[in-house]
Amino acid sequence: MGVRTMARDREETQWTDSSQNLPSFDGFRAVLFDIDGTLLRTGGAGVRAFRRTAALWGYPGAMDGVSFHGRTDTSLARQFLAGVGLPGTAEECGRFLAVYGFLLDEELSLGGGELCPAVPAVLEALESLPDPPLIGLLTGNVRIGAVLKLAAHGLEHRFTLGAFGDDHESRNQLAVVARERVSTCLGTSVPGSEIIIIGDTPADIECARAIQAPCLAVATGAFSVEDLRFHQPDWVVASLEDLLSSADARRV
Numbered sequence: 001m002g003v004r005t006m007a008r009d010r011e012e013t014q015w016t017d018s019s020q021n022l023p024s025f026d027g028f029r030a031v032l033f034d035i036d037g038t039l040l041r042t043g044g045a046g047v048r049a050f051r052r053t054a055a056l057w058g059y060p061g062a063m064d065g066v067s068f069h070g071r072t073d074t075s076l077a078r079q080f081l082a083g084v085g086l087p088g089t090a091e092e093c094g095r096f097l098a099v100y101g102f103l104l105d106e107e108l109s110l111g112g113g114e115l116c117p118a119v120p121a122v123l124e125a126l127e128s129l130p131d132p133p134l135i136g137l138l139t140g141n142v143r144i145g146a147v148l149k150l151a152a153h154g155l156e157h158r159f160t161l162g163a164f165g166d167d168h169e170s171r172n173q174l175a176v177v178a179r180e181r182v183s184t185c186l187g188t189s190v191p192g193s194e195i196i197i198i199g200d201t202p203a204d205i206e207c208a209r210a211i212q213a214p215c216l217a218v219a220t221g222a223f224s225v226e227d228l229r230f231h232q233p234d235w236v237v238a239s240l241e242d243l244l245s246s247a248d249a250r251r252v
């Protein structure tokens with residue numbers, strides 16, 4: 001495995017030499033990205049929207065102290081409902097998350113978010129491979145939340161498919177859903193071993209393991225390289241910028 005070069009807007013994008021123990025993406029059928037802490041940071045918009053929704057339900061402060069890292073939106077909604085003694089039915093969760101989506105849109109419009117380093121360049125490099133993989137999402141965000149967060153940075157049209165927080169409460173089950181959607185999209189049964197999952201939390205590493213998919217952990221969220229390495233992903237990088245050659249990374 002060596003350095004590969006591909007055209008990109010009359011410039012050339014190069015993956016870092018994969019002898020540095022990084023994925024080459026050769027032979028993989030799909031690459032699935034987490035959103036928060038992996039592709040972008042919302043500057044707290046998601047957490048604020050959840051807290052405002054809890055307040056509208058009459059329980060301000062009910063989401064204080066709750067860890068959001070790697071969680072699905074549905075599991076967060078159920079935790080809130082259970083915590084305040086309300087029934088965690090699918091209907092009530094749906095109502096809560098619909099209001100959350102409305103408030104998330106408002107919070108995102110205030111700005112303050114940012115893309116993680118080198119995200120557009122990495123997407124372009126994947127799209128430019130001779131036999132490009134499907135590029136998709138594996139995220140705990142509900143669909144509307146995912147679209148709103150990506151649209152804030154013009155990325156909402158870059159992903160062919162996804163598994164979302166409203167598909168299942170369990171992130172590990174989302175990986176199963178994602179693998180099935182990759183298989184449906186390609187018209188053949190695709191094993192997890194042919195899908196790379198990229199995420200920023202131990203929950204991403206665990207859900208990749210649930211379908212025997214290799215995992216690239218990226219320390220642009222709340223967890224350090226050392227934290228993530230403890231959970232034994234297949235690869236760990238400080239940021240996605242590390243996937244690109246130093247010459248290309250300087251341009252992003």
Ligand SMILES: [Mg+2]
Pocket residue numbers: 034035036037038069070199200201221
């Ligand atoms: Mg994340």
